[in-house]
Amino acid sequence: MSAASTAEAPAYVANTKVGRITDFVDERVGGSGILREFGRKVFPDHWSFMFGEVALYSFVILLMSGTFLTFFFDPSMAETHYNGSYTPLKNVEMSVAFSSSLDISFDVRGGLFMRQVHHWAALLFVASLGVHMLRVFFTGAFRKPREMNWVVGGVLLILAMAEGFTGYSLPDDLLSGNGLRIIDGVIKSIPVIGTYISFFLFGGEFPGTLIISRLYTLHILLVPALILLMIVLHLFMVVVHKHTQYPGPGRNDGNVVGYPLGPVYAAKAGGFFFIVFGVIALMAGFFTINPIWNYGPYDPSPVSAGTQPDWYIGFVDGALRLMPGVIGDFHFEYVIFGHVLTLNVLLPALVPAGIIFTVLFMYPWIERWITKDNREHHVLDRPRNAPTRTAIGVAGFTWYCVMWAAAGSDLIATHFHVALNDVTYWLRALFFLGPIIAFVVTKRVALALQRKDREIALHGRETGRIVRLPHGEFIEVHAPLDEYKRYKLVGFESPVPLPAVPNEHGVVTRKENRRAKLSQWFFEDRVAPATPAELEAGHGHHEAVEAGEAQKTLSH
Amino acid sequence: MGNHSDGSPNHSGTVATAGQNEVEKFQDPGIPPHRLRLADTDPKAAKRAERQVAILFGSSVVGTVIFLVAYFAIDLGDDSTIATIRLQNALLGVGTAFAMLGIGTGIVHWAKALMPDHEVSEERHPIRTEDDRQAAVRIVDDIVEETGIKRRPLIRNTLLGAVALAPLPALAVFGDLGPRPDNKLAHTMWAPQEGKLKRLTRDPDGTPIKASDVTIGSAFHVIPEGLNDLHEGKLNEKAKAVVLLMRLDPSSLNPSAGRENWGYNGIVAYSKICTHVGCPVALYEQQTHHLLCPCHQSTFDLTQECKVIFGPASRPLPQLPIAVDDEGYLVATSDFNEPVGPSYWERDEHERSINS
Numbered sequence: 001m002s003a004a005s006t007a008e009a010p011a012y013v014a015n016t017k018v019g020r021i022t023d024f025v026d027e028r029v030g031g032s033g034i035l036r037e038f039g040r041k042v043f044p045d046h047w048s049f050m051f052g053e054v055a056l057y058s059f060v061i062l063l064m065s066g067t068f069l070t071f072f073f074d075p076s077m078a079e080t081h082y083n084g085s086y087t088p089l090k091n092v093e094m095s096v097a098f099s100s101s102l103d104i105s106f107d108v109r110g111g112l113f114m115r116q117v118h119h120w121a122a123l124l125f126v127a128s129l130g131v132h133m134l135r136v137f138f139t140g141a142f143r144k145p146r147e148m149n150w151v152v153g154g155v156l157l158i159l160a161m162a163e164g165f166t167g168y169s170l171p172d173d174l175l176s177g178n179g180l181r182i183i184d185g186v187i188k189s190i191p192v193i194g195t196y197i198s199f200f201l202f203g204g205e206f207p208g209t210l211i212i213s214r215l216y217t218l219h220i221l222l223v224p225a226l227i228l229l230m231i232v233l234h235l236f237m238v239v240v241h242k243h244t245q246y247p248g249p250g251r252n253d254g255n256v257v258g259y260p261l262g263p264v265y266a267a268k269a270g271g272f273f274f275i276v277f278g279v280i281a282l283m284a285g286f287f288t289i290n291p292i293w294n295y296g297p298y299d300p301s302p303v304s305a306g307t308q309p310d311w312y313i314g315f316v317d318g319a320l321r322l323m324p325g326v327i328g329d330f331h332f333e334y335v336i337f338g339h340v341l342t343l344n345v346l347l348p349a350l351v352p353a354g355i356i357f358t359v360l361f362m363y364p365w366i367e368r369w370i371t372k373d374n375r376e377h378h379v380l381d382r383p384r385n386a387p388t389r390t391a392i393g394v395a396g397f398t399w400y401c402v403m404w405a406a407a408g409s410d411l412i413a414t415h416f417h418v419a420l421n422d423v424t425y426w427l428r429a430l431f432f433l434g435p436i437i438a439f440v441v442t443k444r445v446a447l448a449l450q451r452k453d454r455e456i457a458l459h460g461r462e463t464g465r466i467v468r469l470p471h472g473e474f475i476e477v478h479a480p481l482d483e484y485k486r487y488k489l490v491g492f493e494s495p496v497p498l499p500a501v502p503n504e505h506g507v508v509t510r511k512e513n514r515r516a517k518l519s520q521w522f523f524e525d526r527v528a529p530a531t532p533a534e535l536e537a538g539h540g541h542h543e544a545v546e547a548g549e550a551q552k553t554l555s556h
Numbered sequence: 557m558g559n560h561s562d563g564s565p566n567h568s569g570t571v572a573t574a575g576q577n578e579v580e581k582f583q584d585p586g587i588p589p590h591r592l593r594l595a596d597t598d599p600k601a602a603k604r605a606e607r608q609v610a611i612l613f614g615s616s617v618v619g620t621v622i623f624l625v626a627y628f629a630i631d632l633g634d635d636s637t638i639a640t641i642r643l644q645n646a647l648l649g650v651g652t653a654f655a656m657l658g659i660g661t662g663i664v665h666w667a668k669a670l671m672p673d674h675e676v677s678e679e680r681h682p683i684r685t686e687d688d689r690q691a692a693v694r695i696v697d698d699i700v701e702e703t704g705i706k707r708r709p710l711i712r713n714t715l716l717g718a719v720a721l722a723p724l725p726a727l728a729v730f731g732d733l734g735p736r737p738d739n740k741l742a743h744t745m746w747a748p749q750e751g752k753l754k755r756l757t758r759d760p761d762g763t764p765i766k767a768s769d770v771t772i773g774s775a776f777h778v779i780p781e782g783l784n785d786l787h788e789g790k791l792n793e794k795a796k797a798v799v800l801l802m803r804l805d806p807s808s809l810n811p812s813a814g815r816e817n818w819g820y821n822g823i824v825a826y827s828k829i830c831t832h833v834g835c836p837v838a839l840y841e842q843q844t845h846h847l848l849c850p851c852h853q854s855t856f857d858l859t860q861e862c863k864v865i866f867g868p869a870s871r872p873l874p875q876l877p878i879a880v881d882d883e884g885y886l887v888a889t890s891d892f893n894e895p896v897g898p899s900y901w902e903r904d905e906h907e908r909s910i911n912s
Contacts, residue, residue: 042677042678085632105641106641109632109644110648113645181795182833182851184834184898185832188898188899189899191901192901193901194900195741195901195902196734198900199735200733200734201733201734203735204735204740205740205741205795205796206792206795207791207795242680249584249585249588250584250585250586250588254679255677256677257587257676257677258676263667263671264673267663268667271660271661272664274656274658275656275664277660278655278657279653279657281656282649285650298791299791299794300791300795300829301759301760301777301794301798301836301838303836303838303850303851305839305850307850307851317852320833320868325832325854325864325868325869325870326864333870333871335904338905339904340899340902342900344868344869344870345868410850420853421866483585484585486582487582491582530582531580531582532580
């Protein structure tokens with residue numbers, strides 16, 4: 001058989017038919033090497049690692065359901081009279097885009113289901129991206145070497161919002177049309193070029209006849225291609241870095257502990273795709289989303305009460321609502337050198353989102369500068385063990401949530417029977433106070449949890465067993481932890497503030513001084529992990545020891 | 557406790573951490589001993605798990621069948637009702653959910669109950685080795701040397717210039733995305749045409765409104781006469797021209813100087829397009845004489861010429877001057893005296909040119 005072969009070793013011949021086909025492919029693409037590298041690659045396991053998977057799987061579902069929808073959707077703004085089976089809109093004048101969206105809903109079998117799968121999956125996609133990023137932030141997974149992957153994630157979040165908004169506008173219904181109207185108003189507030197951008201985007205005056213087809217091209221071609229590119233980059237870097245792992249016995253920055261890809265991890269992750277799909281299908285089957293037939297076609301005159309964008313645009317809309325246009329006699333819109341500067345639109349539309357994304361993108365470098373920490377980190381922080389970072393994250397999240405809640409200020413007012421104006425005044429106050437309160441409370445809670453960890457590590461866990469001592473005293477028996485459980489509670493770093501260091505000329509620069517102050521702010525409140533000496537000395541009876549405080553030992 | 561770095565080469569003093577001194581720290585006890593699951597020790601439990609997985613896969617088959625039956629057996633003919641569509645949608649959802657969840661939960665259960673659950677440890681390797689870095693630097697140096705780009709600045713500079721300019725056509729080619737704005741935003745359909753004043757008509761049917769139809773407390777959504785006859789740009793015109801018409805007790809209106817004749821017997825007309833970001837100001841609170849925008853809750857007071865009293869808008873709603881023609885119908889005596897809708901950079905310029 002292989003007599004003609006010039007190779008010295010006898011060529012491998014597969015026994016079965018499948019084997020021969022596999023061998024044929026393998027000889028031409030070198031699959032064996034890939035399988036050898038990845039077939040048993042180790043992945044750490046934790047429920048919080050699934051958010052990223054949810055995002056990935058929802059995107060796959062979006063691609064599939066979206067492709068189906070393109071077969072029936074017509075992104076034309078030409079006028080037509082509806083002639084489908086939804087009788088309340090019979091003969092109503094509308095765009096072809098809206099009419100074809102109605103046809104998908106009412107005249108294509110499974111079309112409504114696909115529309116709802118697509119919309120629910122989109123909401124879930126952005127939500128899981130957001131939660132995944134929160135997980136990465138709070139566990140410190142963005143630290144070296146993963147800073148760039150954090151940035152890629154941030155870009156993905158922005159692209160996901162853009163993808164969501166362009167898709168949301170496509171049916172050309174009343175609700176999304178008013179959304180576009182708002183976008184147009186925001187664009188027009190941009191100094192110098194705003195009016196031109198608006199005319200270029202809409203192909204003339206709002207709403208024109210081009211915007212839907214232009215958004216369609218962005219929605220089904222450009223933005224998804226960019227998202228796909230970013231996902232490939234993201235996963236490529238995950239493979240290069242290997243996954244992070246939570247702290248625990250046997251886990252350190254030099255190893256990765258978990259299940260091999262084949263079979264366990266692949267089965268769990270692969271099975272999870274079907275679970276995500278199943279859950280989205282259930283939502284699509286039972287919960288109506290975006291009932292465009294209730295809204296009707298876009299018309300610049302009507303608007304329904306309680307209008308709201310999809311959730312991920314909510315924080316920008318909420319910021320627009322919170323901004324007062326006039327304070328006393330001061331108008332936030334004014335004329336300078338004959339031109340209109342409309343700060344009551346420009347500021348809320350750009351500044352909060354700008355701050356959130358700037359801080360988000362820069363945070364890994366900010367923390368690295370403050371801590372001077374240039375080591376690679378593969379073991380995650382438990383959020384409580386990085387109290388200041390956790391507090392910063394919760395403060396930012398609170399700020400976002402205040403704006404997000406403001407997007408529903410009218411619904412809050414009607415549902416809870418309170419005055420709309422009061423809701424706005426309260427949220428305006430919370431816009432400034434909320435993050436501060438959140439920061440202080442979170443930091444205290446994190447420190448308290450650390451102290452509790454110390455106490456458990458040193459005293460053991462409560463057993464609930466009350467014992468009466470010979471002299472009449474009642475005590476609760478504490479059971480000591482085994483060394484694995486204890487290591488979970490004590491195996492972390494608790495950095496101290498880094499004082500300012502002179503540079504090579506012996507000068508402490510102003511920047512270095514600022515860094516030292518920030519380092520002080522970051523680490524001054526700290527709880528050190530329990531040590532074996534403490535456990536030894538107190539026989540498990542120790543008070544939490546704060547940095548700088550004298551060690552207090554109770555004698556029993 | 558060691559509150560400062562011990563300065564050993566391993567921790568080069570970049571970060572000082574408490575308890576980093578190896579003596580004071582709890583030692584890592586290593587990966588905890590593996591605990592066997594029930595299915596690992598009891599063949600009955602393993603068999604039971606196997607059956608459960610098979611049942612889950614079986615439920616997936618049932619789900620697929622439900623989907624196919626719902627798709628083919630439920631007819632969405634012309635006379636089908638909303639309830640039929642709702643039923644089909646729910647069954648398609650249930651079918652897909654069973655089909656997918658059956659497979660998903662089956663595989664996960666299989667993995668968790670029956671596949672080996674030994675955690676294994678793998679070494680991490682440096683992302684970049686010093687060896688690779690040096691090799692890469694040498695390669696780059698060689699490549700740069702072979703191109704000779706350092707020795708031939710003429711080539712380098714002309715290339716930089718060419719590359720810098722080359723994208724310009726790619727930008728210029730988008731110049732036809734839209735027309736120049738010019739002063740299109742400054743005018744609406746309300747301007748009298750050939751001396752004929754435009755009547756106020758009802759939105760959406762376009763029937764003219766008699767002053768006597770407008771009773772005190774009533775409100776009308778108004779479009780200009782002739783809007784419905786437009787074939788092109790109808791929505792564009794409508795997006796600027798829609799108006800709210802209300803009648804109040806004339807004594808509660810407080811027209812400023814020059815605006816006394818803009819209303820008729822307490823009937824006033826204001827642009828319906830919010831001066832914030834352009835939503836329709838669709839809510840009229842008859843008792844308080846407030847107009848409210850449902851999008852961002854800007855509130856305008858009719859008795860103060862629609863001045864902003866709450867919310868993010870900064871400018872009053874523009875007023876449309878109206879009168880009554882000889883047949884008793886309401887007409888606009890002129891276009892708005894300022895651009896309507898959200899503010900834009902050239903707005904003030906346009907307003908001055910309208911009033912000059």
